[in-house]
Amino acid sequence: MARIDLDHIAHAYRPNPTRPSDFALKEVDLTWDDGGAYALLGPSGCGKTTLLNVISGLLVPSRGRILFGGQDVTRLPTEARNIAQVFQFPVIYDTMSVYDNLAFPLRNRKVPEAEVDRAVRETAGMIGLTDKLSRRARGLTADEKQTISLGRGLVRQDVNAILFDEPLTVIDPHMKWRLRSQLKHLHKRYGFTMIYVTHDQTEALTFADKVVVMYEGEVVQVGTPDELFERPRHTFVGYFIGSPGMNVMAAEVAGDLARVGGHEIALGRRYRPQTGKVEIGVRPEFVRLVDGAAGVPITVRAVEDVGRYRIVRARLGEKEINAVVKEGAPIPGDARAVLDPARVNVYVDGHLVEPEV
Numbered sequence: 604m605a606r607i608d609l610d611h612i613a614h615a616y617r618p619n620p621t622r623p624s625d626f627a628l629k630e631v632d633l634t635w636d637d638g639g640a641y642a643l644l645g646p647s648g649c650g651k652t653t654l655l656n657v658i659s660g661l662l663v664p665s666r667g668r669i670l671f672g673g674q675d676v677t678r679l680p681t682e683a684r685n686i687a688q689v690f691q692f693p694v695i696y697d698t699m700s701v702y703d704n705l706a707f708p709l710r711n712r713k714v715p716e717a718e719v720d721r722a723v724r725e726t727a728g729m730i731g732l733t734d735k736l737s738r739r740a741r742g743l744t745a746d747e748k749q750t751i752s753l754g755r756g757l758v759r760q761d762v763n764a765i766l767f768d769e770p771l772t773v774i775d776p777h778m779k780w781r782l783r784s785q786l787k788h789l790h791k792r793y794g795f796t797m798i799y800v801t802h803d804q805t806e807a808l809t810f811a812d813k814v815v816v817m818y819e820g821e822v823v824q825v826g827t828p829d830e831l832f833e834r835p836r837h838t839f840v841g842y843f844i845g846s847p848g849m850n851v852m853a854a855e856v857a858g859d860l861a862r863v864g865g866h867e868i869a870l871g872r873r874y875r876p877q878t879g880k881v882e883i884g885v886r887p888e889f890v891r892l893v894d895g896a897a898g899v900p901i902t903v904r905a906v907e908d909v910g911r912y913r914i915v916r917a918r919l920g921e922k923e924i925n926a927v928v929k930e931g932a933p934i935p936g937d938a939r940a941v942l943d944p945a946r947v948n949v950y951v952d953g954h955l956v957e958p959e960v
């Protein structure tokens with residue numbers, strides 16, 4: 604295992620990049636701690652696979668350095684980086700037995716047969732394939748084949764890191780949950796450094812201790828699932844994490860007040876005058892519906908019952924605003940919304956702005 608440092612990495616697929624939009628990775632400066640369980644989360648096309656390929660050595664970045672345990676590996680090929688990779692689709696040998704598939708990465712490295720046997724049996728136990736070890740891979744289901752791929756990633760315990768690129772895409776939904784919990788358990792037990800790429804927030808939040816959120820080629824936040832929920836550092840994080848995502852509204856901000864379409868909203872903290880694209884963000888969980896004079900007037904458009912709570916979809920002037928309301932709580936006809944001032948964040952050009960101290 605090793606700490607992995609990405610030192611001002613940028614990558615453009617096109618030659619002679621000049622504008623920021625020419626870069627698939629804009630600038631990434633990030634440390635992955637030894638033994639950490641990370642998810643790399645972001646929408647399609649944001650640069651997750653590019654970043655993973657830079658770490659694995661499939662891609663030499665246009666700029667910056669990558670260090671494993673303090674050693675510069677920027678130009679080292681994948682084979683020399685000692686990492687395991689699990690891809691979206693099974694990478695296995697159909698004609699080989701499950702046993703030989705699992706043994707392959709070890710035999711390739713000339714590991715003694717007794718050690719191969721021990722590691723293969725232990726890995727098969729971890730992933731629930733012990734009774735299929737002698738079966739040929741060809742006859743197995745897609746789930747089982749992908750489970751073998753996961754096993755091949757886990758069988759070597761001397762790797763610097765294990766990289767997973769959307770490994771559960773082809774897996775049946777109920778198996779997904781099982782395999783994800785297994786990976787989490789294996790991480791706890793063996794302390795592998797794991798980087799798990801996904802565009803699915805549930806997958807990221809249930810697997811990882813730390814989530815790295817990417818958007819348009821940039822890392823916009825690295826945090827625990829709680830931190831991403833409590834204090835999104837970018838409007839995209841607020842919108843992408845949570846269901847429904849954070850309410851984001853264009854606003855004017857002065858002192859401790861925001862003005863949204865002629866209505867004043869208390870911010871709880873003071874801000875300097877801001878220029879650029881100014882927005883406020885508040886999670887639906889921190890919007891209360893009240894009857895009376897407090898708050899700002901809203902028009903309720905729809906109410907969705909999702910079990911223990913309801914999602915109220917409303918409008919504040921021209922803007923959409925959602926609120927999460929406990930089951931059984933009244934939803935007034937002439938509703939007004941109170942936004943918890945301590946939970947209203949201010950963003951400029953997408954990025955969180957710190958209040959005055």
Ligand SMILES: Nc1ncnc2c1ncn2[C@@H]1O[C@H](COP(=O)(O)OP(=O)(O)OP(=O)(O)O)[C@@H](O)[C@H]1O
Nearest residue numbers: 616617627645646647648649650651652653654802
């Ligand atoms: N080989 C390539 N040549 C040119 N452009 C590429 C290449 N690979 C990726 N890109 C572009 O780089 C950007 C980032 O792509 P990347 O595959 O890293 O994103 P991603 O977040 O992994 O997306 P997905 O979840 O769809 O796999 C996209 O705009 C993509 O079109």
